[in-house]
Amino acid sequence: MNSTFRLIRRFIKILLFSVAGMFLLNVILFLIFSYRGVSNAGGWEAAKKLSIELQKTDSGYFLSKSGQDILTERQAWAILIEDGTGNVIWKSDNLPDNIPLHYTAAEISYCTRGYIADFPTVTASHGDDLIIVGYPKKMYWKHMTPTFDYELIAHVPQMFLIFLGVNLLVVFLIYWISVSGIIRSVKPIVTGIGELPEGKNVYVKEKGLLSDLASAINRVSEKLMCQERELKKKERARADWISGVSHDIRTPLSMVMGYAGQMEEDLELSEKNRKKAAIIRQQSIRMKNLVNDLNLASKLEYHMQPIHPQPVNLVAVARQCVVDYMNLGFDSQYPISWETRENLTACVIEGDKELLRRAVSNLMDNSITHNPNGCHITVSVTETQKNFCIFVEDDGQGVTEEKLDAIKHTPHYMMSDNGIKEPRHGLGLLIVQQIVTAHKGKVMFAHGKKGGFSVQLCFSKVTSE
Amino acid sequence: MELTFLTHKKILLVDDEKEILNMVSSFLKEDGFSEIQTAETVTQALTILKEWKPDFAILDVMLPDGDGFSLLKQMRNYTQIPVLFLTARGEDEDRLNGLGLGADDYLVKPFLPKELLLRTEIILRRYYKEENPLVQLADSKIDFERAQVWKQGKKLPLTAKEYDILQALYRNAGRIVTIDQLCEAAWGENPYGYENSLMAHIRRIREKIEENPSKPVSLITVKGLGYKLVLR
Structure with missing residues (x-):
């Protein structure tokens, strides 16, 4: 729409400039040509000169040599009419036969303005007498009624402006009619191209001046839609595949986990074997978490995890995660402390409670997984001016500077597109990031104050737009 | 299993994997449950339900001749026994579907045997509490049916809020229940700003159930x- 408008504006500008230019050019041309005409129209001048060159002598009138030249140069003839009588008292030698030799006042008045026998004539006074010079018939065209209304002449400048205005209007009309047809066919194409990057299904009617372009746009749109469908299909297939695998692995894993758990508590087994069973159980829990994480991560990645936003109290979410851990009885090896200000009771955002809970418990899982020798986990919720933040921090072995940098900046292997890479960190943190991003929040990884690993999840207070 | 009266409850297990059936029934038996029957298909399960009349059912979702959801719908025509889904289908929709049909719990495989037993116990205790109306605490007994507490031979009535809070605590006995869960139990969904009221109620509950309310041993x-x- 905008570009069409710009196009029209530019065309009109060009048009206005060219009309003004043409007008100026014509004025100049007119001046040049009429100037030549004026200098040529020395008919009257020649008559004046002739009057000077004609001398009255005792033997009659005598035309000097230069006077003769004036006449021959122009192939003109001349007569001298006497004042009062109207008789021709002198004539040039080449006077045509059909020129009368006597003139009435009316005839003189006529020939002054016009012609004698179709010869264009001009006059000049010679004392009280009158010289008439006749030129060849095709030499001059004479304006017989050389008077204009005074008003007309007085308003010439305005007239020019009106002319200019009317001309402009007509030109603009012509332009508009011719261009609106083009615009009509260009506009849908411009709109179509504008909509292409928005991923809409674009269809432009394939008719008119630019039907080729229109059909090309339609083909491009079709191709884009097709590619997007393919991509979605592939993503869906990938997510479905992951979900299928994670489903199928659950039943066998139940058995591993179940029996290992049972053996762990079987007092008939030796201490050593019970420890082995405990390891099997722990590892199968890891596998279970991995399977769950893989499934959720792929769903979040391909936007197949529905998010159900509702008012969620972040304090309640974090508190529940901490209590769930305590209720599992991990306390002895992984003591957890809750360090939230007592009067901070409601930090409500719009969000998906289950997913947020998952994010926080993933962080706690992360601390436990990376610190097999135990660590102290601290969970807290704080309120800043703009954000609510959940901190999960441990005092375990922590991460090196390079590892921290990698966690912050390198994409996860699930999302990297340059071939198979070494997994840089577990799916747990990826999911945390995905969940927080889905809630328009921010994740910040850092070294813990007591040497371990620290993660901060911040959510904007104003989430309802 | 602390509450022995529950171990006589009849439990039906339905799963298409024989191995899972064996494993789960061995867990339950070890935990003290003696009356257990298993079924591998919907048809078998329906027959057992009609003839044996179990008190509790653990159902899988995917079965060879149907699914657990429709099985639950069918059995609801003649029995209201509590049901727990134990399934590999972990999607939210499945879980919501199952719970929406009136299942009491939904546990996704793989699971820890301890977790299954705990959840079973919680469900049974909730359903069959009337058989053991008195909950034994260190210094008192709670009678949930009459909403009262017996302490040193004295009868102390519970208010509605105190009852709700104690119920929530009892359902998760031995486990921590968050402030938010307790507020939700007493004041409904999204309870913000009830923390102080909750503290007041807890204090009054302690006065009723504890020997020395300032040094609580039952409500910690x-x-x-x-x-x-x-x-x-």
């Missing part, structure tokens, strides 16, 4: 997080 505070009810 977990600072900043919640409370825990310890049974005798």
